[in-house]
Amino acid sequence: MTTHSAIWHQLECGSYDVDLDCWLGLAADYGGPILDIGAGTGRLALMLADRGREVTALDNDQELLTALAAHDSDGRVTTLCADARDFDLPQQFGLIIVAMLTVQLLGGEEGRMSFFGRARKALSPGGCLALAIADLSDDSAADGAPAAPDSLQLAGIQFSTQAVALHERDQQIGIERRREIHGPGRSVQVLAATDWIDAVSATTLEAEGATAGLSVTARRQIPDSEDYVGSTVVCFNG
Numbered sequence: 001m002t003t004h005s006a007i008w009h010q011l012e013c014g015s016y017d018v019d020l021d022c023w024l025g026l027a028a029d030y031g032g033p034i035l036d037i038g039a040g041t042g043r044l045a046l047m048l049a050d051r052g053r054e055v056t057a058l059d060n061d062q063e064l065l066t067a068l069a070a071h072d073s074d075g076r077v078t079t080l081c082a083d084a085r086d087f088d089l090p091q092q093f094g095l096i097i098v099a100m101l102t103v104q105l106l107g108g109e110e111g112r113m114s115f116f117g118r119a120r121k122a123l124s125p126g127g128c129l130a131l132a133i134a135d136l137s138d139d140s141a142a143d144g145a146p147a148a149p150d151s152l153q154l155a156g157i158q159f160s161t162q163a164v165a166l167h168e169r170d171q172q173i174g175i176e177r178r179r180e181i182h183g184p185g186r187s188v189q190v191l192a193a194t195d196w197i198d199a200v201s202a203t204t205l206e207a208e209g210a211t212a213g214l215s216v217t218a219r220r221q222i223p224d225s226e227d228y229v230g231s232t233v234v235c236f237n238g
């Protein structure tokens with residue numbers, strides 16, 4: 001059964017698609033198996049497997065990986081529940097993707113350096129590690145009205161979620177969301193959730209990766225969309 005964690009994830013990340021061309025371009029440029037770090041419910045992992053690629057999806061939330069597997073009846077995607085800062089895999093990958101600001105969820109520089117060490121080991125020689133980051137302090141969408149809520153109905157229960165505010169604290173931006181569960185009957189549950197995103201520039205990320213022994217290569221760009229600020233994809237070769 002789908003859990004609430006997977007429902008919120010699907011509602012808050014599932015419809016994002018302006019980055020697809022970027023990841024497909026990288027997949028065309030780099031052969032071999034793909035490791036999707038922070039894969040969530042498989043928005044990218046399933047899309048890449050659909051195109052015939054061998055994909056491993058890593059996430060630290062088993063509920064999300066279970067939802068991914070529920071959409072993968074042929075078992076094309078290998079899943080691994082592990083922390084991105086502390087994983088070990090027996091194989092190496094031609095492309096490691098870290099989409100949708102996942103690298104900004106790893107607990108600052110210390111967490112990112114642990115991650116870079118693991119990723120370097122998992123990257124094939126000549127392969128590519130690509131990480132999408134954004135500067136949310138520059139989110140012009142935050143100056144206007146909040147985006148409309150996203151919602152879905154499941155077994156008579158309506159789930160809706162809406163980003164309502166951005167907050168700032170030491171080196172982090174918080175995205176505050178209002179989540180509502182309507183039903184069964186007339187019951188309404190309102191939940192507040194804030195995701196704290198580390199502020200990190202592309203230049204800093206490149207310096208950290210270089211310190212971990214990776215070679216910086218050309219950045220790529222993901223454009224703004226109506227609801228999401230654009231991002232920079234920082235790339236390294238193994």
Ligand SMILES: C[S@@+](CC[C@H](N)C(=O)[O-])C[C@H]1O[C@@H](n2cnc3c(N)ncnc32)[C@H](O)[C@@H]1O
Binds near residue numbers: 037058083
């Ligand atoms: C913004 S979502 C991106 C989901 C997916 N990559 C996509 O593009 O649709 C971030 C994902 O990173 C996962 N995550 C956060 N911290 C993690 C960690 N330390 N190790 C592994 N996964 C993590 C979350 O569970 C979540 O699925």
